[in-house]
Amino acid sequence: MAEAGYPDELLYHAEHDWARLDPAHPGVATFGVTWFAQDALGEVVFFDPPAVGSSVAAGEFYAEVESVKAVSEVVAPLSGEIVEVNTSLADTPEAINEDPYGEGWMVRVKLADPGEADSLMDRDTYVGTL
Amino acid sequence: MTTPTLKRTPLFDAHVAAGAKLVPFGGWEMPVQYTEGVRAEHQAVRERAGVFDVSHMGEVQCSGPGAEAFLQHVLSNDVAKMAIGGAQYSLLCNEDGGLLDDLFTYRLGPDRFLTVTNASNHESDFAWLRERAADHDVQLDDVAGAYAMLAVQGPRARELVQQIADSPLPPRMQAAPRIILGREALVCGTGYTGEDGVELLLAPADAPAVWEELLRRGALPCGLAARDTLRLEVCYPLYGNDLSTDRNPIEAGLGWACKEDTGFVGSEAVRRARDDGPEQKLVAFKITGPGIARQGNPLIGGGEVTSGTMSPSLGVGIGLAYVPAERAAVGETLQIDVRGKTRTAVIATKPLYTKETDG
Secondary structure: OOOOOOOOOOOOEEOEEEEOOOOOOOOOEEEOOOOHHHHHHHEEEEEEOOOOOOOOOOOOOEEEEEEOOOOOOOEOOOOEEEEOOOOOHOOOOHHHHHHOOOOOOEEEEEEOOHHHHHHHHHHHHHHHHH | OOOOOOOOOHHHHHHHOOOOOOEOOOEEEEEEEOOOOHHHHHHHHHOEEEEEEEEOOOOEEOOOOHHHHHHHHHOOEEEEEEOOOEEEEEEEEOOOOOOEEEEEEEEEEEEEEEEEEHHHHHHHHHHHHHHHHHHOOOEEEEOHHHHHEEEEEEHHHHHHHHHHHHOOOOOOOEEEEEEEEEEEEEEEOOOOOOOOOEEEEEEEEHHHHHHHHHHHHHOOOOOOOOHHHHHHHHHOOOEEOEOOOOOOOOOOOHHHOOOHHOOEEEEHHHHHHHOOOOOEEHHHHHHEEOOOOOOOOOEEEEEEEEEEOOOOOOEEEEEEEEEEEEHHOOOOOOEEOOOOOOEEEEEOOOOOOOOOOOO
16 A cells, blocks of 8 residues: 655545646646545455546535445545546556545546636645634 | 444454454444455455454353253254264244254253354343243353354364364364464364354453464454355355245255254144245346346345345345245246346356356
C-alpha cells in the first residue's frame, strides 16, 4: 500500500475524494479517492465505473468500490459529464490502494461549471479535517 | 448508545502489537486482518502456513456414563461411531429440523467428549444442551473459559507445529493430547480453510507463547477476513450466513452429517425433508462477468445469496446461495440482483477451489 500522503496540487472534497484540474485541458477534471479513503476501505478488489457520457453531480455517488468485506460508493467532488473512465482498474483495482493519486484515478469529467471548484478544500484544509 | 463490552482473547495484546484491525464479531473483539492484508494472508495459507486466533469459539465438555447416549440424542451424526481420539462434524437441530449450530466434537475418552461451538451460539447451545441433559447420566460443563484455540493452517502448518511438539501429531480428523512448546495442548487434525493443518486447544495463559513461537517459525498471522475467503472457496458453510434456524440440514447440503436412525432431536423432520426433497438447495456459484454478489442479494426467480466475496485464488466473485431445487444443478445460470444491477453467475461444483484447479 502507498504511504500516507495528500498532494498539494489537488482539490479535496469532504467525502475523501480528490479532483485534479489540468491547465492543459481547461474545463476537464480527474477524480479519485484520497489515501484516507483507500486506507479505510482496505484492499480494493472491484471497481464498478459509471458509463461514459453519464452525468455526475457534486456530492452524489457515481461509482462503487468493493473491498474484500464491503462495498462503498464514491462521491463526485464536482458536477459534469463523464468523458473517460479508467478501464485499467477492471484488471488492477488494487491500483486504488497502491497509487490513489496516479494509476488509481477513476474518471475524467467535463465540468458543468468550472467555478464550482472554489467550493473544494485545499490540501491543508482537508488534512485538518482528518 | 451503549456498546456491550466485547470480550478479548488471551492474544489481544499480540494482535494489537502485530498491527491488527480489530472488529466486533460474535461478542468478541477479533482481528479481521493484519498489516499485510487479506490477500497476503489468504495466499500464505494456500501456499505456506498461517495461524488464526479462534479463541472466540466456545467449548462444551460432556462426561459421564451417559455421555455417548446423550450426544447421540442431541447431535445429528452417529456419535457411537467415533473412536477415542476421533473427531466428528455434526449439527444441532431443533425439533423442526432447524439448524441451531454446526459443531465439531472430539472424543477424548470412553465417557468424555469436547464439542466446539460457534461464538455467537455458544450460550444458547449450552442452555439448550443443559435442558435436554436432565434425563441423562451426564455432566455438562461450559469450558469456553478454559481454552484458547489456535488454527494453524496451510501446506507447511503441520511441519511448523511438529517442530515444537513432543511426538507425532494426530492425522486428519483425529485429536490427541500433546506437549507443544512444553505446554499441554489438545491437537486436532481439523480446520476451516481447505488446507492441511491442525487446531490447538490450549490453556489461555499458554496461548501467547505458542502464538509467538509459530510466528517466529514463519506462520503468518491471519484474521477473520482471510478465514472467510478461504472457507468460501472450499464451500464450508458459515453459521449466521448460510445456516440458520430457518434452514434444515438437507437444504444446506449437510445430509451427510445426519444419521436419522439414531433418533436425534429433529431427526423426524430431517427424514421428511430428505424423503420429500428440499424446496431450495445451497449451491456454490461463480460470477461469470465483473462484480461481487453479497449476503442478502436476491436471485431473480427466487432464492438468495447467503455468502459472497471476491475469491483471491480464482480472481472472480464467488459465493453460496439458496436456489429453488429444480434450478440447483451444476451449470445452471443464476441472475443475481446486486444493488439494482443484474450479475450473471453459474452454479459450480463444490469445492470451488482445489489444488488441481488452481489458476
